[in-house]
Amino acid sequence: MPAPPVPVRVLAALAALTAAAAAFRHxxxxxxxxxxxxxxxxLTDGQQHRDWEAFSIRLDAAVHAHRAVAEADQVLTDALTTHRDPEGGSHP
Incomplete structure (x- = not known):
């Protein structure tokens, strides 16, 4: 006996169901x-924010250190010019 023919509607429904399942999975x-x-x-934004804060803190520390060195340099320059003779000698 030959196998009974599969109705076209069943095949179409199976094809539609397979396509829908594939689309859902995709x-x-x-x-x-x-x-x-x-x-x-x-995560990247959080790391960037953290890195930027660390950089800002280090930059502020470097700027403050530079200002302190510049102020110390000015104090030394003022002290040396105060104690120097116009002829190049020093005051006792």
Whole structure:
């Protein structure tokens, strides 16, 4: 006996169901990839913010140190010019 013919509607329904399942799986994978990208972006932004704060702190410390050295240099320059003779000698 020959196998009974499969109705075209059943094949069409199976094809539609398979296409819908494939589309759902594809969308699910895309959503997971997008979530992973968003998480990576949040981590990167957080690290950048932390690094920027650390850089700002180090820069402020360097600027303050430079100002202190400049002030000390000015004090020494003033002290040396006060105690120097116009002829190049020093006061006792």
């Amino acid at each position: 969308l699910h994978r895309l959503r997971r990839a997008l979530d992973a990208e968003r998480a990576a972006r949040r």
